[in-house]
Amino acid sequence: MNQQSLVAGVDSSTQATKVVVCDARTGAVLRTGRADHPDATEVHPQVWWEALTAATDGILDGVEAIGIAGQQHGMVTVDSGGEIVRPALLWNDTRSGEAATRLTGELGGEAFWAETVGSVPVASFTVTKLRWMAEHEPALADRVARVLLPHDWLTWRLLGRPDEAVTDRGDASGTGYFSPATGKYRDDVLSRAFGGRAPRLPKVLGPTEPAGRTADGVLVSAGTGDNMAAGLALELGAGDVVVSLGTSGTVFGVSEAATADPTGVVAGFADATGRFLPLVCTLNAARVISVTAEMLGTALDEFDELALAADPGAGGLTLLPYLDGERTPNLPDANGSLFGLRRDNMTPANVARAAVEGMLAGLAEGLDALRAHDVTIRRVLLIGGAARSASVRAAAASIFGVPVTIPPAGEYVAVGAARQAAWALAGTAQPPVWQGKPLVELGEPGATERADGERIRQRHAEVRARVHGV
Numbered sequence: 001m002n003q004q005s006l007v008a009g010v011d012s013s014t015q016a017t018k019v020v021v022c023d024a025r026t027g028a029v030l031r032t033g034r035a036d037h038p039d040a041t042e043v044h045p046q047v048w049w050e051a052l053t054a055a056t057d058g059i060l061d062g063v064e065a066i067g068i069a070g071q072q073h074g075m076v077t078v079d080s081g082g083e084i085v086r087p088a089l090l091w092n093d094t095r096s097g098e099a100a101t102r103l104t105g106e107l108g109g110e111a112f113w114a115e116t117v118g119s120v121p122v123a124s125f126t127v128t129k130l131r132w133m134a135e136h137e138p139a140l141a142d143r144v145a146r147v148l149l150p151h152d153w154l155t156w157r158l159l160g161r162p163d164e165a166v167t168d169r170g171d172a173s174g175t176g177y178f179s180p181a182t183g184k185y186r187d188d189v190l191s192r193a194f195g196g197r198a199p200r201l202p203k204v205l206g207p208t209e210p211a212g213r214t215a216d217g218v219l220v221s222a223g224t225g226d227n228m229a230a231g232l233a234l235e236l237g238a239g240d241v242v243v244s245l246g247t248s249g250t251v252f253g254v255s256e257a258a259t260a261d262p263t264g265v266v267a268g269f270a271d272a273t274g275r276f277l278p279l280v281c282t283l284n285a286a287r288v289i290s291v292t293a294e295m296l297g298t299a300l301d302e303f304d305e306l307a308l309a310a311d312p313g314a315g316g317l318t319l320l321p322y323l324d325g326e327r328t329p330n331l332p333d334a335n336g337s338l339f340g341l342r343r344d345n346m347t348p349a350n351v352a353r354a355a356v357e358g359m360l361a362g363l364a365e366g367l368d369a370l371r372a373h374d375v376t377i378r379r380v381l382l383i384g385g386a387a388r389s390a391s392v393r394a395a396a397a398s399i400f401g402v403p404v405t406i407p408p409a410g411e412y413v414a415v416g417a418a419r420q421a422a423w424a425l426a427g428t429a430q431p432p433v434w435q436g437k438p439l440v441e442l443g444e445p446g447a448t449e450r451a452d453g454e455r456i457r458q459r460h461a462e463v464r465a466r467v468h469g470v
Contacts, residue, residue: 006030007425008059008066009418010052011411012150013226014090014247015039017051020414021059024422027415027434031059041093045076045084045153052154060218065210067221067421068158069229069413070151072174075129077199078146078153082161085143088150089129092248092283094325096132097123097332103131103193114260117189118173118180118268123325123332124281127176127193134195146200147190149175151223156202158220159212165202166211170228170277172204173270180270181258207274207431210424221417221424227252227279228272229416230383234407235435239378241370243363243400245386248327249285251366252277253375265328265369272420273431278375280366282328284336285359286386288321292355296348300389303352307391310353312398312452315345318463319358328366329470339463356391360399361460364453367400379403383412397445398453406440 005024010017014037021031035051037043048070060066073091078084089095100121104110113120121128126149134141148156149171156165172178177190183204191198205211205222212220224232227242227250234242241253252269259268259278271277293303322334338354367377380400386392387406397404415434423431445453464470 005425006063007418007421008056008063009414009416009421010066010068010154011226011229011413011417012048012052012068012070012154013413014071014092017048017055018411018414019055019059020411020418021063022415022418022422024064024425025432027419027432029410029415032411033057033059041090042087043090044087045150048150048154049157063218065219065221065421065425066158067417067424068151068154068223069226069417070149070154070171070223072149072171072225072227073124073126074150075126075133076148076150076153077133077144078148079143080145086137086140091124092324093129094123094332096128099131099135100125100128103128107189107192110262110264114262114268116186117176117178118258118260119176120262120264121176122264122327122330124327125174125176127189130190131193134193134197138195141195141197144197144199148202151225152202155211155220155223158214160215162212166205166222167202168205168207168222168224168272169270170272171223171225174225174267178204180268180276207272207420208424208427219421219425221421223417224272224420226413228269228277229420230412231277231416232272232419232431233412233416234381235433239376240381241367241375241377241379242381242383245285245382245384245392247285247287249282249359249363250279251363251370252279253370253377255375259373261369261373264330266373272416278370278373280328280369282362282366283324283326284321284362286384288323288355288359289386289389289392291323292352296352304390306349307352307356308394310347310349312395313456314353314357315347315350316340316342317345317350317354318459319354320464320467321355321358321362329464329468331468331470334468337467352391356395357399357456358460360392360395361457364399364401364457377402379405381405381407383407393442397442398449399456401445401450401453403444404442406442408439
């Protein structure tokens with residue numbers, strides 16, 4: 001790999017396909033592309049392929065390797081002729097919530113699932129979507145010959161649909177039928193979930209194993225899930241925990257050992273480097289702010305001004321921001337709730353502040369869950385669209401209770417996919433070192449800030465327990 005080598009990374013997310021072309025040695029982003037996806041919870045995969053084609057148009061000249069990262073958990077079903085059986089059900093489609101509950105009980109309960117596949121199934125997971133399909137669409141289920149994840153399917157298409165599809169252990173660990181601890185599929189779990197059917201699964205590649213080459217000779221890396229790619233881009237070390245504020249909210253770090261949480265709060269995923277990625281996910285993150293701003297009739301910068309004008313604690317208002325149901329806690333049918341309204345605190349500023357604090361308080365509980373599984377938290381790396389919000393930055397360290405660092409704005413999932421491609425191209429034991437960009441350090445929260453944050457989190461927990469019993 002010479003100094004002029006170029007690599008590309010793709011982030012096929014819920015909302016869009018984003019592409020970066022990077023210098024393989026330094027990670028410098030030289031070109032970018034983007035194409036939007038429809039706002040839906042089920043999408044025909046052909047939409048992703050068309051978006052990938054549009055987003056890469058004219059920017060891949062000279063690229064030697066490419067990697068694809070995709071939204072986790074999505075169910076892509078393919079028949080024996082290689083055609084899509086039904087539109088893919090995405091991670092944020094909660095119709096399989098009841099199926100998740102039944103599956104958990106049928107196969108030994110929460111402890112069995114945590115020990116077997118690292119996670120207790122919720123509506124987001126592929127295995128629960130397969131159960132829903134088997135129960136509600138049996139004729140379609142009978143046609144399914146392969147089950148793929150979004151990134152698997154895109155890699156397969158990029159390689160010309162070879163006989164064998166591939167995935168990586170990171171993305172596979174979010175299916176509910178792969179064991180991160182052993183690195184093997186649990187076909188017994190899959191078959192039980194899918195009504196006795198045993199569809200073909202992609203081969204699981206190691207971190208540096210290439211998936212193959214395109215017809216034009218471009219090396220294609222294994223690819224991975226979106227959270228795993230973000231961790232790879234951020235070059236996470238011991239004590240680093242990411243809080244990502246995108247469509248969903250995620251809290252994750254790296255671990256040398258697999259985790260198994262029978263409560264289901266922590267998902268025991270694998271990462272894209274050969275380690276593990278314990279993760280807590282909420283369905284509601286950046287959209288909490290955008291829809292609250294829309295309700296208040298303000299632009300996002302005006303929303304920030306409102307939220308910053310209110311005191312910590314929002315005058316006693318508490319928002320449970322379960323606007324799209326919730327995954328953590330597992331409340332797929334929940335609604336959002338605003339509590340503590342009085343004549344003297346019903347102001348736009350307090351409502352805006354409550355939206356910020358409600359979103360962050362839910363994610364702070366994710367930090368506590370990771371601590372309970374021996375994940376060291378030295379600092380939080382805050383990324384995602386909402387990390388640019390001034391009001392989020394002002395409240396984050398207080399509510400999280402640890403120093404918060406803001407990496408430069410960037411497409412971290414796409415950059416992580418590009419870094420994986422550079423690693424596969426180089427064939428080295430360790431991935432290339434791409435860090436070195438300036439970070440914004442928000443500093444250690446002071447005593448007053450910590451007290452404010454603890455009060456906000458306590459009230460959030462009390463209201464949640466009163467309304468939902470969890």
